Every structure is written in structure tokens, then in C-alpha cells.
Amino acid sequence: MLGVDLIIPDVSYLVERSDRVRGILITHGHEDHIGALPHILPQLNVPVFAPKLAHGLIAVKLHENRATRGISAQPIEPGVDYQLVIHTGDFKIDHTPVDGHTIDLNTLAHYGNEGVLLLCSDSTYAEIPGYTASEQILGGALDRAIGDAPGRVMVATFASLISRVQQVIDAAASHNRKVAIVGRSMADNVSMAAEMGYLDLPPDTLVSLNEIRGYSPERTVLITTGSQGEPTSALVRIANKDHRDVSVMEGDTVVISATPIPGNELLVSRTIDNLLRQGARVLYDRIALVHVHGHASQEELKMMLSLTRPRYFVPVHGEYRHLMAHAKLAWDMGLAESGIFVLEDGDVLELSEDGGRVVESVSAGPIFIDGPVTRDVRSEVLRERKALARDGVVVLVVSVDGQTGQPASPTKVLASGFMDDSETDDLFPRLSVLIDDLVKDRQEFAEEPERVKNLVREAAGRFLQTEARRRPTIVTVLLES
């Protein structure tokens, strides 16, 4: 929106104190956790610590970006000691995860016994009662969906959700189907994960997009990006009949293995509709089991609080209402209100023997990536674009004789995004006459051109507001001849 490509946090506070920043800790490699790194690391050159798979996903991302080629993260090995508070990252308590590595509850309990100063815990699903389902349930569901499909299957998911890709490949292999990857970010991540041993590829299952054309549809599965309806993603281009290599065929089944992130609902909905219009069968979260959430629900959040027994608690990750819901859970479990801190971005929390308090609030974003430059919320340029989007622009070119201060030629009026030409045929000549009359009556042009310019802008604004009920941006050019 408004030409903005990405929104990242403002790290200027950290950059100014970079000698005291010990590192950036990445809990896992999903896009909302690593996406800002290519923009932050060139300013804040500190160590990045990440688990091994996240390390691989970060490496792919940094390599894609010219500014960060050569910069690298440091993989964290399990069992190595770092002295930090407990931060859950995104978590759920899954006793049967895809990769078999279950959550280490015992170590959490051990820390709880030793005494935890601060717990920062995932709040995204703090509104949801009960437990989040295991990834295992989904494996069976995907297997059935692919097994039952009469023709080709396309599965869309997040490019960084390697465990889901594994599940799709397993299901494809079990039904003797070949798999090809569509979408560059997905292909890059899959090769990285395979190389690092995080993807277990059954022999001869993964083939190129070109090779898979040689197989009949019911022997094939495509894995694509676009599960959030991202406008330039593979699935959306397929849905819009705009993809170079893939188009919907009679008998296709499309599985959207994700839930819309808040704000993406309409994009996802439009993508589903366009796939249906082309005759595909579409399985999505409202009508089929095609995704389970990656965040802990209330009972798991309570379990985490209960195991770690923190002295202080900061709910993190989620909208303000999620943080409040998580704080309420902690309070209901008996944590003292004075130990629970619902923070806004930039709040500085100071913990001491006597207690904790928010001591200041520093600037922490958002920062808008606007093509090659960055902007913050005070940006005049973004405000101008907002105004242009609403009412367009009207350009007035006023020529004045430098000697007499009188109009040298009639004022020219041009516009973009304002109204149709047919609607301004009558309006603009009248505006031109109005401005010429205004300039004629003013004698101060030679001394105060800025003043005349402002008078012209104001008069034009009033005229267009009265006559056309709009408030376009008005660009005034005064030319002296």
C-alpha cells in the first residue's frame, strides 16, 4: 500500500548503542521472524544466533539480497549454554511433531525449579480455549486428500514451513506421485533444507517442473507459494491465468494448507474464488482439515507458565488484545499483577530486586521500505500519497509578466486522478479565469511570489471544493516571463 514494499521495526535505538548489543536471537525461520534481517543487518552489524534450520532459511534470505551477501548467522547447537531469559518464540506443545523432536518440557521444568526471572511467551492464540492440534493429525488428512484426488494436486503453504513440505512429499510418495516445486522462495528453501538434512526426500520423488509434465496428472503433486493470496505469488498467478508454466486443468485439486493471517482474508478469498471459477476443486481451512495452527492455545500457555514459574511475565507476539488475554490467563493462575507487563513496541522494562517498571519508551517503528529508501510514520511523502489516492492532483501553471505582475498567458490547468476529462471540460476553464482574475488584482507578485502562490492554491482549493466537492492535492507553478 502507498508504494510500501515491507514494514520493519525501527532499530535506531539499538544502532546507537550497538556496542552494547550482544546479538540478535532468532527463534525460528518463519518470514515474520526473519524477514527484516536483510534490512537491519547492514545497519546493526551484530551476531545473529539461530537454530540450525532457521540458520539455513536466513542464509537463503541474506543471499537473495545484495546488501547482505556475505553476512551470516551463527547456528545454535542444542545443549550449548547461553545465559538469557526464557523466550518461547512461536510454540505449541506437540507431542507428535513431524520431525519427531518433541518440546523439551523437562528442561523447562528444571529451569522453573532453579528460578526464572522473566518469561516472554507467545500470545497469538491466547484467546483460544483448550489445546492446539498436533501436526500429526494433518499428516493423515493431507495423505487422504492427495490419495483421493482424481487428478493433479497443488498444495500451497508458507515457503518457510519445511515440516509441512515434508508432510506433502511423504503423502505424495505414499501414493506414488511425483512432486515439483513452484515459486522461487519455496524452491530455494526446499533445496537448502534437503541439503541440510531437514527434508527427507524419498528417492525419485522430487522432479523439476519441466520433468513433471511427462507424468499424467493423477501421478503428480505441485507445492507452491501463495497460501496468503500474495499478489505476485505462484498460486495467485495460476488463479489469475497469469503463470508462465502452470495453468489450472480439469480435475485439479488445490489444497490451501494455511489459515489467512489477519488482513489477508480478502486476498485469500479472491484466490479461492478464481481457482473455483477455473473448475478446480479447492480444499481450504473452512471446509477441510488442511492446516493446524503453530501457536499454543490457552491450556498450553498455562502449562508453560506453570512449568517455568517466572517471577516476571511479558506476553509477546500478537495484537494488543492477545497480550491482554494472555496477561489475564497469567493473572488467573495467581501471578501477581505487579509482575505482569503488557508492553507496547519500544517500551523499556527495567527489572530489579525491588520489582519491575517501564522506565521509558523509545522509538521502535514501524519503518516502511519504500523502494530503495526507508520512511517512518511521520513521512510527508506517505501522507501526500494518501491524499493523492483519495482525490488526485490538479496542477496550475500561472505565467506572470515580471515587469507588470499581470498574467502573461491564461493559467493552464492539468490533472491526474481527479475527475474524468468530460467532467472538467467546463470546470477547468472557469478555474483558469478565476486564477487569472486573482493574479490581475494582486500587485505584490514581484516582492512576494510565495504569497501569491499560496493565494492561488487556496482559491483553487475553495473553488474545487465548492464546485466538485473534492479536495485534490494542488501543485502550483508560478512562471515569470
Add this chain to the structure above:
Amino acid sequence: MLGVDLIIPDVSYLVERSDRVRGILITHGHEDHIGALPHILPQLNVPVFAPKLAHGLIAVKLHENRATRGISAQPIEPGVDYQLVIHTGDFKIDHTPVDGHTIDLNTLAHYGNEGVLLLCSDSTYAEIPGYTASEQILGGALDRAIGDAPGRVMVATFASLISRVQQVIDAAASHNRKVAIVGRSMADNVSMAAEMGYLDLPPDTLVSLNEIRGYSPERTVLITTGSQGEPTSALVRIANKDHRDVSVMEGDTVVISATPIPGNELLVSRTIDNLLRQGARVLYDRIALVHVHGHASQEELKMMLSLTRPRYFVPVHGEYRHLMAHAKLAWDMGLAESGIFVLEDGDVLELSEDGGRVVESVSAGPIFIDGPVTRDVRSEVLRERKALARDGVVVLVVSVDGQTGQPASPTKVLASGFMDDSETDDLFPRLSVLIDDLVKDRQEFAEEPERVKNLVREAAGRFLQTEARRRPTIVTVLLES
């Protein structure tokens, strides 16, 4: 978005054939069913038939609008015969509705026995298994929410959802609280509904916003608009500390008695967050029973199909995927595929003894209400605003000597929404020189000014794309002196 106030259907096909249009049938008075009437009726002056309460809501709406003051709808009385196909409108099968008027299943069954040509049925919840809950459940929940609240309660809902207003008033009265209405559309509808006898007001319960200040907070309830996070609504202004009469107080409970309509999720979420930040307790659909849906789920849809036994079936109301899901339900129940029609807006369905078929597709919208005028999807103005929103505008004023074709003064470059002044300090003078050099080399100005103008625009576009990686709208003014 893009200055558009409302989106309505294109009725030009009907306007051209208005002598054959027997009327507009309004099933009920919710905004998405009556909101376009003030814009359509001035063009398409045909009878409007509506049930009595909808008739009242339409009257309020038409009266608000200058163009339709004086135009009126005709109330439909139950039991009067009209010869039409069956159209459900928005429906659910609620055996215990707020007003006590249950759905007349027996009449539907009677028509089913006589033979129904066509059923058009609500598809909004065709993805949802089971039955939709009764409004009665909600009455109890609202009663408890209001009874348990330690201070003032604000309930936000749709201005046209009169039965919900009744439930809130009943709950307030049962806890001996006074009620005031905030928001003009809500206030207008409440007085209309009370006058027509559709709201049963316990004596001395409803007071003015001014009077209610005289009561202590725990004796009061406010009913407001803004349940969809609409930017200019009462609740959003209260959440933004921007309402003239009402601000959040310590101890307030806000009940958002609605579910976000797809597309409004972020607006609603932001409103909840802002209310929480001000210290209000907020009850909303994710964490409390504060709303039940007004649309039939799958079992009710099947019941409707089963009772009416239509020869032809057209799923209506919903996104394309809802229509497809509803069509699949009908097909699963044994309706012949040749009798089920999933239509797009504008499709013309012709039914005859031999069968039905889509014979043509006419223009049916959307039409954008852009201040005082209307535009359609081909509108150049909206396309221009989209471009302006993304990259802003750069204005070039080129002065050329009419005799020699040479630049008379350096090209002026101005911009809005393009880049910050500091970012163009170096860029624009270089662009100016580039354009002057270009004009200097061209001799054809006198004969072909349009050609020079195009050359200037193209050169500037290439320059800005290369140097600033942006593609602003370029407005070129050629002045001959």
C-alpha cells in the same frame, strides 16, 4: 479506498428496460440489502416492496438523502399474494426468535407440495456444518454481561439490527439500567422502530445522551454504532478519544455484538486494541458469546431445499466459494446438476419447460460512488489514483521559445508523494538539465508539440526509473513563449 464512498450494483440494464421492471423486492432492512436504494431509485423509479420493518428502515435512509426525499417504499403485509419464485433473503431457522415470529415452515412446505419452479437461497454460511444458534441464547448472554459489569456498558451493533437493540434494552431494564443511543443512524432507526411498534421500550428506560450523564455509570448502558470498526462511527471515535460526547471511563465494559464482515477484520481489531489501551474491558466474538450469526448453516440450508423441493436452484448471497459450497449441498441431496446454476453478477438465466440455461451476461457492476459522481471498473480516474498512491506525481514545466524551439528557461520540476525533498535535491536539477538538453536537440517543436511532450515524458520516466527506482505519474506542461 481511492476516494470511493460506496460500491453499488450497475442497474443500467434495468434502467433501459424500466417499463418491464415490475419492482424491487427488499427482503429485509440490513445495510447490505437497502444501502444502494438512495442511488438506484433516482434512476430506476419502480415500486419497492418491503416487509414493514424494512419499510421503516428504508424510509429513514431515503429521508436522509436529498435525492430520494419523497420517494417511498410499499410495505408488504403478510398473507397478501404475490406470484414470484422463492427467494429466502438472509435467513436462519430460529425456533425462538426475539420478536416471537417464527419462520413459517408450513407455508414453505405447502409451496413445496404445489411445485416450486426456482429457489434462490442464502449461501453465506454454506461452508458451516450443523445449525446456527438461536437469538435466544444471546439474550441470556447479554443479560449476564450487563448484569456482571461493574460500571457502564457500551454495546456496539449494526444500526439496522433492531432485534439486537431490543435484547440490549431488555437486559438493561432487567438490571435497572438506563439506556442512551450514540450515533445518528442508530438513533434514527431506534425512533422509527419504536414508533412503528417494533421496539418494545420499558417505561423510563431510554433516555437522551445528555440525561444519562446524571446517572452513576453502573446504572447505564450505551448502544452505539461501530461494530465493524467503521472509521467515522461512534465507537471508533470513542476508541480514538475523538468523540464529542463520550470517552472511555475506568470500569467501562464494551460489548462488540457482531462478527467482523470479511475485509473489516483489521478495523475491528484496531478498535478493540484502542479500547483496551484506554482501560476498558472488551467482550468480542473470539472471547465471549456476544453475537450469533444471522445466516443458515448447512443443516438449515438442506431443510430449506427439502421443504421447497425446487425444480431449479440458484444459490445466492455470498462469495463464489459460498455459492459453490451451497451448490454442492444441493447436488449431494440429489438435485440434478442440470437444475443447479451458480451464477456470476449479470448472468441472465432463462428457464423453460425444457430446462434452464444462461443465455447472456449483462453489465451489472460494480459502480463506485466517487463523491458527487459514479464510476465503473474501466474508470481512468481510479486507475490514475492507484498509480498516484503507489509512486506519487512529478510535474515538469518546459518553457520553449516559439520562434527557435529552444528552451526559454530551465525546466521546472515539482513533485507530490514522490520522494522527500532531501532525496530529490540532487535528482531534480539533473532531470531538469536532461530535459533541456533533450528539447535543445529537437527542432520539431513548432510542428509537433505533442511529440516533444511524449519524448519528454518518456525520458523523464526512464531517468526516474533508473535513478530512483520509481515510476511516478508524470505530468508534462509545455509552455511556448
